[in-house]
Amino acid sequence: MTLFTDRYLAYMGLAPKRVPHWEHWSCPDAETYLTGIDYYDHPRQCRVRLREIYPQLELSVPESDDPKPRPGLDLQGESSTRDARGNRHVRWGDGETSHWDWGHKFQSEEDVFAFSPLAQADFTDIPVVESRDFSDEERLYDNYRKGYPAEWGDKAPEGSTASAGFYNTMFMWPLLTFGWDLFLRTCLAPRFERIMDEFAEINRRVFRTFARLPVNFIVCHDDIVNSRGPVCSPKWMHKYIFPRYEEFWGIAKAAGKRIIFMSDGNMDAFADDVMACGASGIISEPYTDYKAIARRYQDCFLAGEGDNRVLTRNDPDEIKAMVVSMVETARMTGGYMMCIGNHIPWNVTPQGIKRYLDWSVELAVR
Numbered sequence: 001m002t003l004f005t006d007r008y009l010a011y012m013g014l015a016p017k018r019v020p021h022w023e024h025w026s027c028p029d030a031e032t033y034l035t036g037i038d039y040y041d042h043p044r045q046c047r048v049r050l051r052e053i054y055p056q057l058e059l060s061v062p063e064s065d066d067p068k069p070r071p072g073l074d075l076q077g078e079s080s081t082r083d084a085r086g087n088r089h090v091r092w093g094d095g096e097t098s099h100w101d102w103g104h105k106f107q108s109e110e111d112v113f114a115f116s117p118l119a120q121a122d123f124t125d126i127p128v129v130e131s132r133d134f135s136d137e138e139r140l141y142d143n144y145r146k147g148y149p150a151e152w153g154d155k156a157p158e159g160s161t162a163s164a165g166f167y168n169t170m171f172m173w174p175l176l177t178f179g180w181d182l183f184l185r186t187c188l189a190p191r192f193e194r195i196m197d198e199f200a201e202i203n204r205r206v207f208r209t210f211a212r213l214p215v216n217f218i219v220c221h222d223d224i225v226n227s228r229g230p231v232c233s234p235k236w237m238h239k240y241i242f243p244r245y246e247e248f249w250g251i252a253k254a255a256g257k258r259i260i261f262m263s264d265g266n267m268d269a270f271a272d273d274v275m276a277c278g279a280s281g282i283i284s285e286p287y288t289d290y291k292a293i294a295r296r297y298q299d300c301f302l303a304g305e306g307d308n309r310v311l312t313r314n315d316p317d318e319i320k321a322m323v324v325s326m327v328e329t330a331r332m333t334g335g336y337m338m339c340i341g342n343h344i345p346w347n348v349t350p351q352g353i354k355r356y357l358d359w360s361v362e363l364a365v366r
Contacts, residue, residue, distance in 0.1 A: 003159075004159045005020075005159070005161065006018050006019075006020040006056075007020045007022075007058070007161050007337075008159050008160070008161050009334075010301065010334070010335055010336065010337050011161060011216075011217055011258065011260070011280075011301060011335070012258070012334075012335070013280065013281070013298075013299035013300060013301060013333065013334040013335035014299070014334050014335075015299065015333075015334030015335075015366055016334075016366070017365055017366050018056075018364065018365050018366075019327065019330045019336055019337065019338055019360075019364040019365065019366065020056060020337050020338070021056045021057055021058070021337060021338045021339065021360070022283065022303045022337040022338070022339045023057055023338075023339060023340060023344055024339075024340065024341075024343040024344060025057065025059060025344050026092065026093035026094075026343070026344065026345055026346060027093075027344050027345060027346050027347075027348055027350070027353065028040065028093065028094045028346060029346065029350055030344070030348070030350040030353045030354075031046050031047065031050055032046065032350075033350035033351070033353075033354065034050060034053060034054070034350065034353070034354060034357075035049040035050050035053065036049075037049055039068070039094070040067060040068045040069070040070050040094070041067050042065050042067070043062050043064075043065060043066075043067075043068050044061060044062045044063070044064060044065035045065055047059060047060070047061045047062060048061055054357055054361075056360075056361075057357075068094055071091055071094060071095055071096060071346075081096070083099070087099040087101075091346055091347070092345065092346065093345070093346055094346075100127050100129075100176070101127050102127070102175070102176055102177075102178075102179040102180065103176075103177065103178045103179020103180075103181070103182050103183075104179070105126070106177075106178050106179065106182055108182075109182065109185055109186050109189075111182075112178050112182050112186045112192075112195070113186065113189070113191045113192075113195075115177075115178075115195065116195075116198060117173070117177070117195065117198040117199050117201075117202055118198040118201055118202065121133070121134050121135035121202070122134070122135050126177070127176070128168060128172075128173070128176040128177055129167040129168060129172065129176060130166065130167050130168045134202045134205055134206070137205045137208065137209060140205060140206070140209050141209045141212055141213075144164065144209055144210075144213055145212075145213060148162065148213065148214050148215070149214075152214040153214060154212060154213075154214055155214050155256075156214040156215050156216045160216055161216065161217065162214060162215045162216055162217070163215050163216070163217040163218060163219055163260075164210045164213055164215045164217075164218050164219070165218070165219040165220075165221065166203075166206055166210070166218070166219075166220055166221065167221045168203075168221075168222070169203070169220040169221060169222040169245065169248070169261075170196075170199065170200065170203060170222055170240070170241050170244045170245065170248075171222040171223065171224045171231075171232075171241055172221070172222050172223065173199040173202075173203075174187065174192075174195065174196070174199065175223075187232065187236065187240075188236070193240075196240045200244050200247075203244065203248055204247075204248070204251070206248075207248040207249075207251045207252055208251060210251075210252050210257065211251050211252050211254070211255035211257065212255070215257060216256070216257065216258065217257060217258050217259075217260060218249075218252050218257050218258070218259055218260070219260045219262055219283075220245075220248075220249070220259055220260070220261050220262065220279070221261075221262040221263070222241070222261075222262075222263055223263050223264045223265065224237065224241065224263050224265075224270055225263055225264070225265035225266055225267055225269065225270060225284075226264065226265040226266070227264075227265050227266055227285070227287050228265075228266060228287075229265070229266050229268065229269050230269050230270060234269070234270075234273075237270065237273070238273075242273050242274075242276075242277055245274070245277035245278070245279075246276075246277040246278060249277055249278040249279065250278060253278055258280045259278055259279045259280055260279065260280060260281055260282075260283060260301055261274050261279040261281070261282050261283070262282075262283045262284070263282070263284050264284065264285055265284065265285055265287060265288075266284075266285070266287035266288050267282055267284045267288040267293075268288055268289050268292070271288070271292075271293050272296070275293075275296075275297055275300070280300060280301050280335070281297075281300040281301020281302055281303075281335050282300075282301070282302060282303075282304075283301075283302075283303040283304045283337075283339065283341070284304045284341055285304050285341040285342045286304065286305055286306060286307040286340075286341045286342055288304065288305075288341075290302050290304070290305045290329050291328070291329050291332065294329055294332035294333040294336070295332065297333070298333070299333050299334035299335055300333050300335050301333075301335035301336075301337075302329065302333055302335055302336050302337070303336070303337040303338075303339035303341070304339045304340075304341025304342075305325075305326050305329060305339065305341060306322060306323075306326060306338065306339055306340040306341060306356070307322065307340065307341070307342060308340050308342050308343060308344060308345070308348050309342075310322045310352070310356075311340065311344070311348050311349060311352035311353055311355075311356055312347070312348050312349050312352055313349075313352070314349045314351050314352040314355070316355055319352060319355045319356055319359060320355070320359050322356075323338075323356060323359040323360055323363050323364070324363060326338060326364070327363050327364050327365075330364065330366065331366055338360050338364050340356070
């Protein structure tokens with residue numbers, strides 16, 4: 001009999017007894033605090049010990065124990081720096097942020113309307129996160145296939161959580177290619193339809209590729225909302241975005257894959273649309289009403305209800321109350337995962353993180 005992991009059972013909505021974690025983790029000081037081993041002096045030893053204490057986090061372990069340089073920002077009271085081009089960088093994890101030059105190749109609305117995503121096809125040198133060559137579908141498949149064991153053939157093992165992920169499921173394509181300003185200035189024009197049609201054709205290649213990969217899950221990312229809700233109107237979304245989700249996800253689901261949708265922000269307005277398009281669930285941020293989604297969809301996947309602001313305030317009663325509330329949601333759907341949806345970055349209080357993890361060990365069970 002195959003013994004499935006708690007993570008796999010949660011992905012499938014099968015209510016594992018212990019509620020697993022999906023954490024966005026980048027807090028080196030917390031690792032030092034939790035393990036007693038300096039993260040920068042001994043990164044491998046520190047992470048090995050952390051996995052022993054909190055195996056549910058399933059964090060990767062560095063191959064080397066060579067010391068890491070300590071980030072300069074905030075050690076001397078500075079919160080940011082600027083590079084030679086004037087771009088601002090801030091602290092992130094054990095280093096600093098990079099800079100996405102969204103839309104820097106486009107200066108005007110006419111530049112946008114003159115652009116052809118299909119004629120371009122090769123986005124290798126364009127900073128759109130998915131900076132790949134999409135011009136040849138077979139070559140695209142070969143490049144993705146290298147990331148999975150050859151012996152798997154075209155099917156992942158039963159019970160495997162092997163997944164593929166795509167950052168630009170549809171909405172992110174124009175946002176990252178043209179930048180926020182030009183995207184919002186052009187997206188209502190009739191001429192924008194041709195551009196979105198071409199981005200959609202690129203993604204058909206992607207999802208046909210994913211359908212052939214030995215994976216059981218596909219994580220589809222699109223930041224279609226912010227912390228206050230939708231960026232674009234429901235009418236615009238139902239014209240340009242949701243029909244494509246239904247099509248792309250249908251390709252993957254016909255090959256036996258399950259879709260997990262990921263977005264920053266407050267997903268309340270569009271949760272039903274995403275689920276209707278074929279997602280098995282949603283991972284988002286704590287602004288979303290997770291209990292409302294759990295009530296409407298039996299055993300759907302859900303993650304992201306935890307709030308890093310609660311951890312940072314480090315009030316023991318408040319942290320416990322948050323975990324209790326998260327577990328209440330977990331008992332409403334078999335696909336729930338403990339998750340601080342707005343991330344655990346470098347400046348979240350280590351003591352608050354420990355309280356959250358320890359209360360989860362005690363309480364996050366069905």
